[in-house]
Amino acid sequence: MPDVPVQFRWLLSPEQRNLPLPAYASALASGMDVAAATSGEAVVLQPGEIHLIPTGFAAAVPEGFELQVRPRSGLAVKHGITVINAPGTIDADYRGEIKIGLINLGQKPFTLRRGDRIAQLVLAPVCRACLHLVDSLDQTERGSGGFGHTGL
Helix, strand or coil, rough: CCCCCEEEEEEEHHHHCCCCCEEECCCCCCCCCCCCCCCCCEEEECCEEECCCCCCCCECHHHHHHHECCHHHHHHHHHHEECCCEEECCCCCCCCEEEEEEEEECCCCCEEEECCEEEEEEEEEECCCCCCCCCCCCCCCCCCCCCCCCCC
């Protein structure tokens, strides 16, 4: 896999930078784990509740790429904690703090503490569409069949 440089900047004071940098957990992982940069108090996500969790950093994504914000599978499967707009997109022209919108889809409150790994960031290439207005579209076997049209 090619390495793509991404500029990273802490937005925290030096004494608050006791969090790990986003990092790949294994040699072939596609996503970097991201830690919560909440203040000293724990955040309790009640069932159905949404919170915007700070990360304490900003990034300069290179032109032609995006950072996708994705759920961590363990949090999702074990606790029902997921990214509300998964996958979220951090555009190449955004320079503000990256925050993670989490929702508790589980049935129990979930406690989130500073430094907990809350999501993954995946650097992905982006193609831009060039739309062409036409009078009709080519026909396919599926046609206009919608969700579930092929059965279970």
